[in-house]
Amino acid sequence: MSDVIVKMEGISKAFAGIKALDNVQIELRKGEVHALMGENGAGKSTLMKIMTGVYTKDEGTMYLLNEDSGRMEEIEMKSPLMAQKEGLSMVFQELNLLENMNIAENIFIGREPVGKSKFINKEELNKRASQELAKVKLDIRPDTPVSGLSCGQMQCVEIAKALSFQARVVVFDEPTASLSEKESQVLFQIIEELKSQGVCIVYISHRMEEVFELSDRITVFRNGTYIDTVETSRVTEADLIKMMIGHDIAGKKECGSAFINQDQVIMEVKDVVVYPESRPVSFKLYEKEILGFFGLVGAGRTELMRKIFGIDPIGEGEIYIKNNKVHITSPKDAISAGIGLVPEDRKGLGLILGMSIKDNMLISKLGQLKSGWLNRRVLKQITGSYISDLGISLRNEEQAVKELSGGNQQKVVIAKWLAMTPDILILDEPTRGIDIGAKSEIYALMRKLTESGKSIIMISSEIAEVMQVSDRIIVMHEGNISGEITAEEVTKNNIMQAAFGGIENE
Amino acid sequence: MNKTKKMNFGAFRELLLVGVVLLLCVVWTIMNSQFLSANNISNILRQASYTAIAAVGMTMVIIIGEIDLSAGSLVCAAGLAGAVVCKNTGNVFLAVLASIAVGALIGAVNGTLCAIGKLPGFIASLASMTVLRGLAYIITGGNSVVWSNENFTMIGTGYIMGIPVPVIIMVIVIIFGVVLTTKTRFGRYIYSVGGNMEASRWSGIAVEKVKIFVYMIMGILTAIAGLIITTRLGSGQPSAGLNFEMDCITAAVVGGTSMAGGRGKVMGTIVGVLLLTVLTNGMTLVGMNTYWQQVLKGVIIVISVLADTRGKR
Numbered sequence: 001m002s003d004v005i006v007k008m009e010g011i012s013k014a015f016a017g018i019k020a021l022d023n024v025q026i027e028l029r030k031g032e033v034h035a036l037m038g039e040n041g042a043g044k045s046t047l048m049k050i051m052t053g054v055y056t057k058d059e060g061t062m063y064l065l066n067e068d069s070g071r072m073e074e075i076e077m078k079s080p081l082m083a084q085k086e087g088l089s090m091v092f093q094e095l096n097l098l099e100n101m102n103i104a105e106n107i108f109i110g111r112e113p114v115g116k117s118k119f120i121n122k123e124e125l126n127k128r129a130s131q132e133l134a135k136v137k138l139d140i141r142p143d144t145p146v147s148g149l150s151c152g153q154m155q156c157v158e159i160a161k162a163l164s165f166q167a168r169v170v171v172f173d174e175p176t177a178s179l180s181e182k183e184s185q186v187l188f189q190i191i192e193e194l195k196s197q198g199v200c201i202v203y204i205s206h207r208m209e210e211v212f213e214l215s216d217r218i219t220v221f222r223n224g225t226y227i228d229t230v231e232t233s234r235v236t237e238a239d240l241i242k243m244m245i246g247h248d249i250a251g252k253k254e255c256g257s258a259f260i261n262q263d264q265v266i267m268e269v270k271d272v273v274v275y276p277e278s279r280p281v282s283f284k285l286y287e288k289e290i291l292g293f294f295g296l297v298g299a300g301r302t303e304l305m306r307k308i309f310g311i312d313p314i315g316e317g318e319i320y321i322k323n324n325k326v327h328i329t330s331p332k333d334a335i336s337a338g339i340g341l342v343p344e345d346r347k348g349l350g351l352i353l354g355m356s357i358k359d360n361m362l363i364s365k366l367g368q369l370k371s372g373w374l375n376r377r378v379l380k381q382i383t384g385s386y387i388s389d390l391g392i393s394l395r396n397e398e399q400a401v402k403e404l405s406g407g408n409q410q411k412v413v414i415a416k417w418l419a420m421t422p423d424i425l426i427l428d429e430p431t432r433g434i435d436i437g438a439k440s441e442i443y444a445l446m447r448k449l450t451e452s453g454k455s456i457i458m459i460s461s462e463i464a465e466v467m468q469v470s471d472r473i474i475v476m477h478e479g480n481i482s483g484e485i486t487a488e489e490v491t492k493n494n495i496m497q498a499a500f501g502g503i504e505n506e
Numbered sequence: 507m508n509k510t511k512k513m514n515f516g517a518f519r520e521l522l523l524v525g526v527v528l529l530l531c532v533v534w535t536i537m538n539s540q541f542l543s544a545n546n547i548s549n550i551l552r553q554a555s556y557t558a559i560a561a562v563g564m565t566m567v568i569i570i571g572e573i574d575l576s577a578g579s580l581v582c583a584a585g586l587a588g589a590v591v592c593k594n595t596g597n598v599f600l601a602v603l604a605s606i607a608v609g610a611l612i613g614a615v616n617g618t619l620c621a622i623g624k625l626p627g628f629i630a631s632l633a634s635m636t637v638l639r640g641l642a643y644i645i646t647g648g649n650s651v652v653w654s655n656e657n658f659t660m661i662g663t664g665y666i667m668g669i670p671v672p673v674i675i676m677v678i679v680i681i682f683g684v685v686l687t688t689k690t691r692f693g694r695y696i697y698s699v700g701g702n703m704e705a706s707r708w709s710g711i712a713v714e715k716v717k718i719f720v721y722m723i724m725g726i727l728t729a730i731a732g733l734i735i736t737t738r739l740g741s742g743q744p745s746a747g748l749n750f751e752m753d754c755i756t757a758a759v760v761g762g763t764s765m766a767g768g769r770g771k772v773m774g775t776i777v778g779v780l781l782l783t784v785l786t787n788g789m790t791l792v793g794m795n796t797y798w799q800q801v802l803k804g805v806i807i808v809i810s811v812l813a814d815t816r817g818k819r
Contacts, residue, residue, distance in 0.1 A: 311708070335710040349708045352701035354768050363698050364709040366691040374689055416709070 003030040004065065005168050005200050006051065006088070007072060011060035013046055020046045023060075024226040026219055028169055033191060033201045035215035035232070038244050039496075040297055040461040042221040044204045048171045052090040053083035064088075065168075081110070089162030090171040097146045097154055104129030104142035107161045132160040136190055152183030159190060170194065171202040176210060177298045188214060206296040208237050208500050220244055241500070245463065245492040262286060265323070266455045267339075267424055272307055272317030274300035278479025280316070285424065285457060288450045292470030293459040296499050300479035301459045302344060305426050309341045310334045321423070335364065340417035342410075344428040344459070350413040351401050358383050358397035360412050365419040386415035390445065407438025414445070425449065426457045431465060443469050463492055477501040519762050519814065523777045527784055534788030541791055548670060552738075554783040555672035556581075556731040557753050558776055562683035563724035564754035565775040569687075570720050571700040571767025572620055572627030576612060577728045577754055579638035581747030584608045584729035585736030586642055592653040601658055606729045612638065613725020617718035627721075635751070642744040651742035662738030672734045679727060683772040686723075696720060701768030756803070757782055760810045781806075 006028040013021040021043045028034055036044040049055045051062065056078070063072040064086060077083050080090075097106050104125050105112070113124040129142035138156040146154065155175060162170050172191075176184045191201050191214060205211055211218060212232060220227040220243040227243050264287035271280035281304060285291055293301045307314045310328040319326050319337075326337045334341070343349040351360055361383050369378075383397055390411045394404065401412055410430065417425055427446070431439045446456055446469060460466045466473055467490055475483035475498035483498025534541040560577055567574045588605035592598065612634055619630035653659075664671040687693040695716045698706045707713050731750075736742050761778030763770025782803065789799045 309708075330710075330712075331708055332710045332712055341708065343708060348702070349705050352698050352705050352768070354701045355697060359694060359698070363694060363706070363711070366694055367710055369691070372691040374691065374694070 007063040022224045028200045031198045032216040033214050035211045035218045036204045038221035043224040053077040053080045084165045087168035089167045091158045099147040102143045132164045136160045169200045173204045241496045268320040270318040274479035289471040290456045292466040292473040294466045295476035299476040338423040340422035341426040353402040356398045360401045361415045407434040428459045537792045551673045552670045555676040556734045558779040559679045560728045560731040561754040561757045561775045563727035565758045566720045568763045569700045569770045575631040576635040577751035578747040579635045580728045581732035583638045584732035586742040589651040589742030592658045598657045609725040609729025613722035617721030621714035621717035646744045662734045
């Protein structure tokens with residue numbers, strides 16, 4: 001076991017009282033590609049961020065190989081800079097480059113070579129950067145501004161930056177999510193080469209093919225707990241899915257009452273292309289149903305809804321509401337067509353945080369009122385009824401919405417849309433960051449709404465939530481619809497298989 | 507309990523400002539009894555009028571998270587437009603109409619560049635500020651424009667029932683501003699666009715339209731201010747209105763309008779205008795050096811905004 005570089009044991013971490021990691025472990029070896037797998041929120045990224053000093057752990061110990069003595073020594077990772085100096089680097093999903101600087105400046109930021117005069121030695125800087133770029137096979141002048149680079153090139157710069165610290169471990173978090181096929185192949189070559197030099201690669205990915213192609217070992221997490229570490233050659237995709245979702249749930253039906261009336265199509269979406277390279281997507285929404293949209297990160301669910309709601313252009317796609325074609329080019333059009341959308345980014349897109357609860361609830365409704373004058377009594381009636389219906393706890397309506405808890409804020413956003421009396425309500429991750437009590441209230445509310453005749457589309461990344469709430473589930477994978485499952489047929493297995501692109505059954 | 511205090515700070519702040527204005531009045535009266543004379547009070551109100559009128563518009567522009575630097579040049583351009591039309595046609599109505607049309611047009615241009623062209627309002631209005639000033643000199647050849655219709659002059663100098671006409675116009679504009687921002691749908695849209703533009707768009711608000719309208723209101727109000735300034739001077743001057751936009755911005759900021767957008771009140775701005783006018787008037791009355799006056803004004807800006815940010819904590 002002399003080739004172990006990093007060992008972490010008993011690691012726990014909580015965010016705002018919610019456990020993200022519970023007593024997990026991992027062991028990384030020289031020259032291996034170690035894949036981390038698990039559902040969204042399983043704790044993969046969190047563990048790696050602890051290892052690279054972005055987060056600090058609450059409990060547990062981390063050991064790092066001391067190259068001089070050849071022994072494992074305990075270490076407290078205090079900052080990303082410290083981790084980088086120890087040779088542990090992470091290439092982030094969302095790239096971390098400073099766009100207005102050039103490649104060399106980005107690679108050596110904070111460590112620029114300086115001459116006696118304390119000014120930066122540009123020549124030396126560019127020379128060293130060229131050496132680093134050669135390692136990642138990026139044939140570009142080091143003084144090229146980063147802003148002009150493609151995603152793949154930026155990633156190469158990130159990797160070069162990681163290597164410039166004499167990296168011993170490089171973590172890739174969903175590296176191919178934003179890369180083209182060709183760029184991905186280049187990345188795999190680089191990974192193979194790093195591996196042959198004895199660098200350990202940690203590879204976090206949802207893409208089964210890549211994991212099987214690249215990795216030597218796989219560690220699986222589920223809900224913040226460690227499940228197992230296995231040799232890639234000894235497992236099948238089906239084994240992995242089973243490990244990720246647990247065992248006992250196959251075939252168990254948890255969905256809400258499936259009373260979908262297939263004759264009443266409320267909305268039909270035709271031929272919407274989510275990502276440039278993906279196939280056109282079409283689906284129907286029936287009256288009084290909750291249609292769940294499941295998928296892994298990057299599956300394109302939010303992007304699809306943005307197009308339907310008129311935030312992004314819909315291209316060749318068509319939308320029919322009750323068999324009438326509608327042209328939606330802005331949220332305003334979508335609202336007139338009877339569609340409401342509760343966005344995932346509640347604070348950035350759903351609410352105007354500095355404004356009062358009352359104003360937030362009314363801001364969309366105002367456009368529907370005939371008169372442009374605010375009539376206190378009429379408005380009070382509207383807000384009052386939703387505050388009591390939804391059970392929003394507040395001190396008074398004039399209170400700024402930013403003072404409310406996440407659950408109550410979400411209810412304000414929902415109230416805002418209910419006030420518009422839409423026929424179709426799209427909820428994007430409606431319970432994210434909300435405590436359990438408020439969650440079940442929101443589920444009950446959704447059910448009540450469909451019973452009163454509305455139709456709901458719910459995007460969720462929580463498999464249990466999708467199964468519990470939906471009447472029907474559409475699963476997306478990389479911009480395509482990879483499965484449609486009714487409440488009767490649903491199992492965690494078939495959802496996850498579809499989410500991974502629809503692999504063969506065992 | 508803590509939060510209740512926070513909530514009331516907005517109202518408290520305006521009262522505090524009113525208190526400061528009254529205190530200033532007392533100080534100036536003690537130092538020079540002329541301060542409280544009917545003549546001087548009327549003077550102060552007339553001085554405050556044109557700044558207040560444009561500052562009502564500026565407050566709305568700042569609330570939507572933008573700025574209008576072209577106000578000073580527009581005061582000049584709109585005033586000149588009125589003066590030229592009055593000189594050539596002798597028709598006061600046409601002169602006023604021409605002036606307001608120029609204001610609306612420039613406002614629409616600023617607003618369109620900002621909302622549709624996605625330029626920062628700062629840049630769009632900086633450009634129109636420069637262009638308008640240049641045009642003013644080109645059209646007039648650097649000379650002043652004089653008219654011969656007494657009725658036109660009345661806009662800036664006349665009285666109705668003993669009240670200066672500019673003050674009457676100011677009161678009407680203030681009522682317009684307060685009603686628009688607090689009692690109408692459009693008013694809610696102004697605050698919402700300034701508070702979170704993307705969320706407003708997602709809520710179905712035509713964000714671009716709101717921005718253009720606000721800039722147009724600003725342009726029209728600035729043109730009215732320009733008419734008053736020009737008719738008070740008695741001639742259209744290509745150099746009129748220099749730094750006028752800064753007076754409006756100062757008043758809005760002192761009055762509690764947040765430069766980040768989403769927060770501010772027309773009444774706050776009006777109190778800000780009064781504070782600055784009373785300060786200037788009194789300082790002049792007691793014979794303070796004008797350069798020191800500028801220094802003091804700067805200090806007041808800093809103090810009021812510091813008090814504001816502390817109060818919000």
